[in-house]
Amino acid sequence: MINPVWLRTFCTLVEVNHFTRTAERLHMTQPGVSQHIHKLEQQLGHTLLERQGKGFALSNHGERLYQRGRQLLQQWQGLEQHVREDPEDEGVVHILSPGSIGLKFYPQCLELQQRHPKLVVDYRFAPNLAIEQALVAGEADVGLLTELPRHGELLCQPMAEEALLLVTSSKETAISWQRLLELGFINHPDGAYHARRLLSANFGEFESVSQLPVTGFSNQIGLILEPVARGLGFTVLPETAVAMFPQKKDIRSHLLTHAVSETIYQVKNKHSAELARVRFFEGQLRSLFSTKV
Structure with missing residues (x-):
């Protein structure tokens, strides 16, 4: 040579x-x-x-x-x-979040990409645990989690707070623990986590999610409220996911005694490469999030 x-x-x-x-x-x-x-x-x-x-x-x-x-x-x-060369507005950024966050944030990512056409946004929806695993494996640049990560390899910072809501069909005017047992739970990938946080703060009878009969499941964020709207059960979702459901007249969000919010965390692997486009994207994240999603 x-x-x-x-x-x-x-x-x-x-x-x-x-x-x-x-x-x-x-x-x-x-x-x-x-x-x-x-x-x-x-x-x-x-x-x-x-x-x-x-x-x-x-x-x-x-x-x-x-x-x-x-x-x-x-x-x-x-x-x-x-x-x-490491241009900040060129290349692929891999981001993962739960669907409830993605419903609001993904369109904003597309607007960012329109302003910077060489920046490619690879956005995928996943539950919290799957996001953690992907970040640890180096399969994503940025993750948005609704609970603190468990892995020591991950760095996180709180970004925003979002209320959790108990949702039934619009026919349900009052809610009790007994009525929840009768309705049954429409589960989703983060359903157990959401239900545990909201129900434990508001119903003394609540001990674990296993007490609730499961009457349905969907891993598509836009479809979780479909069975709820049809009276097939109740669910617990972040406020954004409820607000984006198109058939709002068919559902009801119930005001409970104790409001519960979940924190949205921006998470990344502490050993990941410090790419300019990822730093740029993280800065855009901080500007897009306010004190409340």
Whole structure:
């Protein structure tokens, strides 16, 4: 394999056409330039320069080496520049969040991408545990969680607070523990976590989610309230998910004695590369979130 330092010296010499000026340009000595050329000729087994008094001319082999070598040096320079460059508004950012957050935030991400067309937003919905696992495995740049991460590899900071709501069909005007047992629970990927937080604060009879008969399940955030609207059960969801349900006349959010909110955390792997586009995206996150989602 040709030494790229020797090749750079050779190509520079061809372009400058003077040993002393080549040495000055490359911050070398003139004997050092001659040594690089000699090593190249030894390695290739061909004369590259035909000396003509104080000057020189390229041999056939020297001409072929220069033409191809210049292309390679330009490619290597481009590769180095590409590796060094880290534009903040170009490249892919992988983000994961629960669906309730994504309903509101994903459209804002698309608006960001419209303003910065070279920034590609790869946004996926997942429950909290799956997001943690993806961040630990290095499969995501940023995660938005609604509970504190358990893994020591993860760094997090609180971003916002969002209320949890108990939702039934619009036909239900009053709610009691007994009525919840009769209705049954419409579960979802974060349903047990949401229900435990809200119900334990408001119903003395509550001990665990296993007390509730499950009458349905959906992992599609936009569909969780469909069975609720049809009177097939109740559920507990963040306020954003309830607000974005199109058939609002068919559901009812019940005001309970003790309001409960969940914190939204911005989370990343502390060992992940510090990419400019990820820092830029995190800054956009902070500007988009207010004290309340």
